[in-house]
Amino acid sequence: MSKRCSHGTLLHRTRGSTLLDVHVRHCYPCQSTRNTPAKAPLHPWEWPSEPWHRLHLDYAGPINGSMILIITDAHTKWIDAYVTRGTTSAIVIERLRRCFATHGLPRMIVSDNGSCFSSTEFAKFTRRNGIKHKFVSPHHQASNGLAERSVGIIKSGLQKLQEGTLETKLSRLLFKYRITPQSTTGAAPSELLMKRHLRSTLDNLKPDISSNVYQSQLNQKLVHDKTSNSRCINIGDPVFARNFGAGATCLPGDIIEKPGPLSSVIRLQDGREIRRHQDHITYRHCESMEPVASSQSGQQFDPPLPEIVVAAPAGSDAPKTSANATPFVETKGITSDSVSTGTPRPKGITSDSVSTGTPRRSMRREPFA
Known part of the structure; x- marks a missing residue:
């Protein structure tokens, strides 16, 4: 049996021999004119684990x-x-x-x-x-x-x-x-x-939820604030807190914390701590306090003045008051500072304290002998 190579060479096959196949595979003209081989399996690039890698x-x-x-x-x-x-x-x-x-x-x-x-x-x-x-x-x-x-x-x-x-x-x-x-x-x-969405003209066709919610909240606030009154309550202010349990309607206490813009924590006089909304809190005015500016009216509240008693020296018959006489004033433990601040002092006052501009209650004058 014989076989002719592609370039014309006649090859003879011998029994049990692979010489013919070996020669055909190694034929240079045959290999150089062979058709393009099948495509290799696809080997894709590895996908990077991070951007811009x-x-x-x-x-x-x-x-x-x-x-x-x-x-x-x-x-x-x-x-x-x-x-x-x-x-x-x-x-x-x-x-x-x-x-x-x-x-x-x-x-x-x-x-x-x-x-x-x-x-x-x-x-x-x-x-x-x-x-x-x-x-x-x-x-x-x-x-x-x-x-x-x-x-x-x-x-x-x-x-x-x-x-x-x-x-x-x-x-x-x-x-x-x-x-x-x-x-x-x-x-x-x-x-x-x-890591964000780029805005385009197509976004104009979509409803802006945040803008709608903001506008709705703004309208609700404008309607609500027509009948509201803005108050400023700070930490340390004495207040009355609404009592929703048994007992008195309001409980006295002091503001100790502001967890929110309209929420306050109040320590009651019995030591308990409660949380109330500003709508359930009213300001409490104390008589022993220094002048405090009201957050609503802006007025000042003066503490009560101590009582002043004017007495004549011992042994006198309390003669008639003379316009040119110098009075002697006896007080109950106050000075000129205590008249204006409300703080008592153990010693008496001087003549300068009588001429201060602070109003006094029913002061009686007696002549000095």
């Missing part, structure tokens, strides 16, 4: 005489694009600096073997910033599939937009892409990268 770079264009540098984040699928007039390493480095100033330095960059990415200047830039640079296999676009997919999105999107310059159309396209949920991650790139 690995970036894929590529160029799109020329479009209207310009090139577009496209930067894609592997974690969030965020796309940055910059219009350039060339593809030199200096231009690429300048656009990357602008991008890194906003989002920070990545850990890895993936690109093809273009001269702008494989130059010594670009290698120095990545090494100086601590960025690992990986190259994909030449002429195999699937190895940098994320960047190639981003190039396709930019090209098709710019063709659909008719109005505006290239920069204007690119900005509009990027904004719409970034707020649209991505098919792979199921979330918008802006939400994954910035």
